[in-house]
Amino acid sequence: MLGLARTAQTGVKPQVAALIKHSMNPNNLMTKSRSISSVMPETKVPDFQTQNEPVYDYNKGSPELKALQDALKRTAAKCEEVPIVIGGKEMRSDRVVHQVMPHNHAHKLAKFYYADSNMIKQAIKTAVEAQPKWDRVPMSERVKIWEKAAVLMAGKYRQELNAATMLGQSKTIIQAEIDSAAELIDFIRLNAFFIKECTKYDPISPDPKVTRNSMRYRGIDGFIAAVSPFNFTAIGGNLAYTPALMGNGVLWKPSDTALLSNWRIFNVMREAGVPDGVVNFVPADGPVFGDTITASPHLAGINFTGSVPTFNRLWKQVGNNIDSYVNFPRLIGECGGKNFHFIHPSADVLSVVNGTIRSAFEFCGQKCSACSRMYVPESLWSKVKDGLVAEAGKLKIDDPTDVTTFTGAVIDDKAFKRITGYIEHAKNSSNLKIIVGGTYSDAKGYFIHPTIVESKDPKDKIMTEEIFGPVLSCYVYKDSDLKKTMELVHKSTKFALTGAVFAQDEAFLRQALEEFKMAAGNFYINDKSTGSVVGQQPFGGGRTNDKAGGPHYVLRWASPQAVKETFAPLRDITYPYMKQ
Numbered sequence: 001m002l003g004l005a006r007t008a009q010t011g012v013k014p015q016v017a018a019l020i021k022h023s024m025n026p027n028n029l030m031t032k033s034r035s036i037s038s039v040m041p042e043t044k045v046p047d048f049q050t051q052n053e054p055v056y057d058y059n060k061g062s063p064e065l066k067a068l069q070d071a072l073k074r075t076a077a078k079c080e081e082v083p084i085v086i087g088g089k090e091m092r093s094d095r096v097v098h099q100v101m102p103h104n105h106a107h108k109l110a111k112f113y114y115a116d117s118n119m120i121k122q123a124i125k126t127a128v129e130a131q132p133k134w135d136r137v138p139m140s141e142r143v144k145i146w147e148k149a150a151v152l153m154a155g156k157y158r159q160e161l162n163a164a165t166m167l168g169q170s171k172t173i174i175q176a177e178i179d180s181a182a183e184l185i186d187f188i189r190l191n192a193f194f195i196k197e198c199t200k201y202d203p204i205s206p207d208p209k210v211t212r213n214s215m216r217y218r219g220i221d222g223f224i225a226a227v228s229p230f231n232f233t234a235i236g237g238n239l240a241y242t243p244a245l246m247g248n249g250v251l252w253k254p255s256d257t258a259l260l261s262n263w264r265i266f267n268v269m270r271e272a273g274v275p276d277g278v279v280n281f282v283p284a285d286g287p288v289f290g291d292t293i294t295a296s297p298h299l300a301g302i303n304f305t306g307s308v309p310t311f312n313r314l315w316k317q318v319g320n321n322i323d324s325y326v327n328f329p330r331l332i333g334e335c336g337g338k339n340f341h342f343i344h345p346s347a348d349v350l351s352v353v354n355g356t357i358r359s360a361f362e363f364c365g366q367k368c369s370a371c372s373r374m375y376v377p378e379s380l381w382s383k384v385k386d387g388l389v390a391e392a393g394k395l396k397i398d399d400p401t402d403v404t405t406f407t408g409a410v411i412d413d414k415a416f417k418r419i420t421g422y423i424e425h426a427k428n429s430s431n432l433k434i435i436v437g438g439t440y441s442d443a444k445g446y447f448i449h450p451t452i453v454e455s456k457d458p459k460d461k462i463m464t465e466e467i468f469g470p471v472l473s474c475y476v477y478k479d480s481d482l483k484k485t486m487e488l489v490h491k492s493t494k495f496a497l498t499g500a501v502f503a504q505d506e507a508f509l510r511q512a513l514e515e516f517k518m519a520a521g522n523f524y525i526n527d528k529s530t531g532s533v534v535g536q537q538p539f540g541g542g543r544t545n546d547k548a549g550g551p552h553y554v555l556r557w558a559s560p561q562a563v564k565e566t567f568a569p570l571r572d573i574t575y576p577y578m579k580q
């Protein structure tokens, strides 16, 4: 009706109006409500929540502790079989792999299969075919599925997710709760809010009766490969399901050592209503997966979190194949860190000690944001050192399901070898002195005691390379060398992920904001370098920086289309001045 009225008023031919209408996918998110004569549809995203999911207490006798303990028993009681799922169909291959408990590696938690290259190709075809259909599902409907999933994760499946994370990734109660409950739910739920935030821009229409400009946010044709790390269950969920929410078809390759928790997410999302084929669950050998997806002309993007060498390899492969792609694939990757705590002589020592212990040693330092190097002035060193040694000495390293445990085991034998290699390097170097820890054993689980090393050389590899384990290196600087030492922070390593400065002196803090501007993507003042919260501190390293957990990130998975509608027909090809 409205379209016809406009046609009559402006003289636009009905066939043209029909063509415009046909070319507009009426189901996508628009930035503007419908104007009187526009063919662009009105789209509403339902009410959204802007509160973070609460973190439960798990105090003795609490219902959440009881529910978690029951879930732990159920999860540990069997070795769960996890298939490959492509287009809703379960598949298996002859490459059988097991996920074990890092703190008790004789205990198999899950049995799964590596998809071979043909299966990965089949998953690509499925995702590519699903994408345009899924992209036509109104954003308002998609958001409802995500909200339903968030409710399931916050209630019915909260403890199943936590138990799989605690047993499979060796997380303590609190480390699982902030990851596989709170952060995961936030990623799933708050995206609706982020979409609203980032689509507030409404293109200028100087005279809407003559021309109307608008934007719509489409998925990207092709497929997105989501490649996730072991250390955060929530990151897997975000990498796979944010592109899906934005209208993309996805292949999710979970990490072998986070398989069970990631499988739980996949099932919750299916139960909430994500259609078959939109996200395909494709465990695989890393290089086989990487080689196959980068060889496909339909690769539309890689959503990666993991180490620098893996992301570099994927980039190179995409570069080598660049002439073959339909799209320019988007490469979004969050990588490693060598995160710093920089201490000023005016700092509050207790908060330095406590913040550093938590940042460096919670979850065995296996957070990309974990404090791994520290710069301490000579004037504070003896107090800081005494505090660190006393606190680190008290930490219990054991089975993470025991409520008194501070941290469990490192993830696998590869990590164990890498981390203990740095400890051996510290033992053998005259520039380095272990002041606490330095012991380890992999007899039952991959246990490494929190280790603090004092380094005389600020450029030693222990001060500059990512270790990704419970090893903290400290460099003690002369108070008079403050400025020189600050420069070292960002010049001695390529990493620029997170960093923190501790000081009471405000003039120094202002100086630090300038000096460390390029040294971190997430920067903390008088707080530890870990613990970013979705929507509060969107997360990303200074050299990658797509800021997961914020509005900018969802836009990375959209292909915006600018639409100009003209209601005044062009009657004359000449310009007025030509008629003088």
Ligand SMILES: NC(=O)c1ccc[n+]([C@@H]2O[C@H](COP(=O)([O-])OP(=O)(O)OC[C@H]3O[C@@H](n4cnc5c(N)ncnc54)[C@H](O)[C@@H]3O)[C@@H](O)[C@H]2O)c1
Pocket: 227, 228, 229, 230, 231, 232, 235, 253, 254, 255, 256, 285, 286, 287, 288, 289, 290, 291, 305, 306, 307, 308, 310, 311, 313, 314, 334, 335, 336, 337, 367, 368, 369, 466, 468, 497, 539, 540, 541
């Ligand atoms: N910046 C961040 O937000 C962030 C968050 C978490 C972890 N990390 C980083 O992740 C790393 C730890 O995670 P990880 O050990 O799982 O990293 P990783 O690079 O070993 O593996 C990441 C994922 O890539 C896969 N993979 C391996 N080789 C591949 C290949 N050739 N092609 C395609 N995929 C391949 C793995 O199987 C896994 O699923 C650390 O460096 C850490 O700092 C960064």
Ligand SMILES: N[C@@H](CCC=O)C(=O)O
Pocket: 231, 232, 366, 367, 368, 369, 529, 530, 531, 532, 533, 539
């Ligand atoms: N969001 C986490 C970092 C994720 C990387 O492992 C934090 O800030 O602690």
